[in-house]
Amino acid sequence: MKLLLAIVNNDDSARAAAALTDRGFFVTKLSTTGGFLMVGNTTLLIGTEDNCVDEVKKILAKFCTTRRSAPPPTEALGRGMKHGSLPNEVTVGGATVFVLNVEETIKI
Ligand code: 2BA
Numbered sequence: 001m002k003l004l005l006a007i008v009n010n011d012d013s014a015r016a017a018a019a020l021t022d023r024g025f026f027v028t029k030l031s032t033t034g035g036f037l038m039v040g041n042t043t044l045l046i047g048t049e050d051n052c053v054d055e056v057k058k059i060l061a062k063f064c065t066t067r068r069s070a071p072p073p074t075e076a077l078g079r080g081m082k083h084g085s086l087p088n089e090v091t092v093g094g095a096t097v098f099v100l101n102v103e104e105t106i107k108i
Helices: 008-021 048-063
Strands: 002-008 025-034 038-048 066-069 091-092 095-102
Touching: 002 008, 002 048, 008 025, 008 038, 008 048, 038 048, 048 095, 066 095
Parallel strands: none
Antiparallel strands: 002 038, 002 095, 025 038, 066 091
């Protein structure tokens, strides 16, 4: 069994989670914040069998595409970013996915 931690854009999270649950996957949505931009994102927890990991990755790739967008407001920015230092457009979306081995899953 594997646990996928998928950090995705808030705007993509509902459709990605719905597509995953439609295919029978169990999903938990966590509201998270990126440590660099200090902007909200969503972390999806997906526990699944080893042979289903590729299907989860395909669904995430379908619903979490990268695109160009206006940057977040500068007052929301965290470390490493100065006022006026962002370009007019930044790349948003995509997914950062960690695949972890699960020793045991128990539902009590
Ligand atoms: P943030 O930490 O807010 O990072 C937003 C984007 O800023 C990143 O996009 C990356 O392009 C850039 N960035 C982040 N840290 C940087 C650094 N130390 N130096 C230079 N540029 C940096 P993504 O790589 O697509 O990551 C999107 C979000 O996924 C991140 O939001 C963070 O919440 C999470 N994430 C990505 N990689 C991670 C990792 N290795 N561990 C934990 N969380 C990660």
